Amino acid sequence: MPALKFDILKKDSKTGARLGIMHLPHGDVETPVFMPVGTLGTVKTLTPEELKEEVKTSLILGNTYHLFLRPGMEIMKKAGGLHAFMHWDRNILTDSGGFQVFSLGALRKITEEGVEFRSHLSGEKKFLSPEKSVEVQNIIGSDIMMAFDECAPYGSSYEYVKNSMERTTRWETRCKEFHKNTEKQALFGIVQGGFFKDLRKKSVEDLVKLDFPGYAIGGISVGEPKEEFLDILRYTAPLLPEEKPRYLMGVGTPDYLIEAVIAGVDMCDCVLPTRIARNGTAFSKYGKLVIRNAEFAEDFRPIEETCDCYTCRNYTRAYIRHLIKCNEVLGARLLSIHNLRFLERLMEDMREAIKEDRLLEFRDEFYKNYGIESE
């Protein structure tokens, strides 16, 4: 039996949105889902219990590149994989490491075989290839693995993107062939093709032949204007097999999440909610609140009156501002819990809206409160 079974419970009648459930080795995941990012085997500042009990997280993301360097695969193997190592008994998705090694710029060299790079920490020479990425992810033991791809930078030429996309298809083919542990780990394909629709179409056609249990859209939300993001998102998502989960990588602002779900995306991840938390910023339904600002110094309300999270149940904006101003870790913790819970509630609300066939109305209402102009 394969590691993943995906049931679509309902499709929205006016948009591409779907309500679903992914059955995975470490429990069920309701979709659309937002995945908190746990780069180094910890969702920054939080415990697994906080993720389960306060955020209501069922699936987190781990970064193959970072875990490959630290703690390294010798220790990961001896620990019995990432779930045991970090004390997390729900699902984990790992990326392939591709995005991070390509981001190293001058520190890496791409060949058909794979990517040679220098560790951003030690300068030590390392190598990642499709086979190596799968091997590493097998050791990590993630429930969903990602195929090794190249994410072409925004602004790359047609020629570059075409070559890169074709090589990505060859690399993903090698990943598929190399991955044996299919009963415990589902390997997803990643569509590339930059901002060229014919290349996106070709990428989808080639990858669909490989029959991955799920597909990601890579290479967007990489710095382009919002119109271009939406254009490629709306073009690509519907090309993907309907009965399989669709994952949009690296998206975490409320409006991008909403548009992704409307376009038919089932999964998203981003470091944004925890990163802005550490900088002293909170999500709220009325837009972002820069809690570190002086205006909150004597504001004794919770971040959001209607939020059910630990932070909003117990602490005021004034106290959290004080913590952030004093660089106290608890400030980052409290905002991380709230921001992740905020996005989880957004996904819950969207699942409910799909169920009741009112997703577009939900979007309009959300945008009005949040201060985002609808197109």
Add this chain to the structure above:
Amino acid sequence: MPALKFDILKKDSKTGARLGIMHLPHGDVETPVFMPVGTLGTVKTLTPEELKEEVKTSLILGNTYHLFLRPGMEIMKKAGGLHAFMHWDRNILTDSGGFQVFSLGALRKITEEGVEFRSHLSGEKKFLSPEKSVEVQNIIGSDIMMAFDECAPYGSSYEYVKNSMERTTRWETRCKEFHKNTEKQALFGIVQGGFFKDLRKKSVEDLVKLDFPGYAIGGISVGEPKEEFLDILRYTAPLLPEEKPRYLMGVGTPDYLIEAVIAGVDMCDCVLPTRIARNGTAFSKYGKLVIRNAEFAEDFRPIEETCDCYTCRNYTRAYIRHLIKCNEVLGARLLSIHNLRFLERLMEDMREAIKEDRLLEFRDEFYKNYGIESE
């Protein structure tokens, strides 16, 4: 009715140790007790729930100097005091701010009226006096307040210490007169006198006349050799009124805690357990473990097999080392929980040992395991 009622349940027959209970506005505190330090309205990295449920803390310490500067007393007043501000419903003890302002060195000027100083943060001119310290602690709303004293630096001359001690007595007299809220906040006196026994004796005699509900020993554990510490501790503690709680300020190593309890001390505090946690060091019954060291990279045991804390129940040394090496906040959190729980368990064990009249045996056994030579 006064804020504090102190019952001594049992005295150890072979040492000065006492088993007691302090009845305070925010619940009972079993003594001897160790108080975690929450400098800026947060015990660094932890939530109140973690302190209550995992560490089993009944009393924490807050720093008047730091809270006076941040968030400042305007906000503290509007928040309704520190308990409400920081979401802590158990007891709080505040120091007087004296120790911190004297530590400012060139930034402060002492007169009979009080201490003028510059904020270590903004450079702004500020003033603390006996009356001001009491006023600030009244706003903070701590259950136990400390009188404003001068802690003379280690190595000060007899003349300096004598003058300083005498002024301290005058200042504490002013504190006592100024403090009105005695039903909700117990004001403790602080004995000074440096390392001169006659001055210690004189300080105790003068302060006992003021009839404080509890007494602290200040001005030791300030950098002196252990023999001198023990000498003054053992000389001073028995001079204090037997029926009142005795508090030794700024002590947090296991051996100092044990010797303090044996000398008849009921309360101690220190930043040590949380500070060394952030540096990657853990207490254990076999001595300190520098978890960040390479020797723990593949050590998949808990910090202490027999510890009942959240950290030891769920995480390995290898994982915590990985977190610390990666500067992940969760590492400091997990070690802070363990180190505070370790000292709380030490106090629990000593309370049990006093009950069973075997405190000296407990000490010998503890020292043997920990690798401390008994005198």
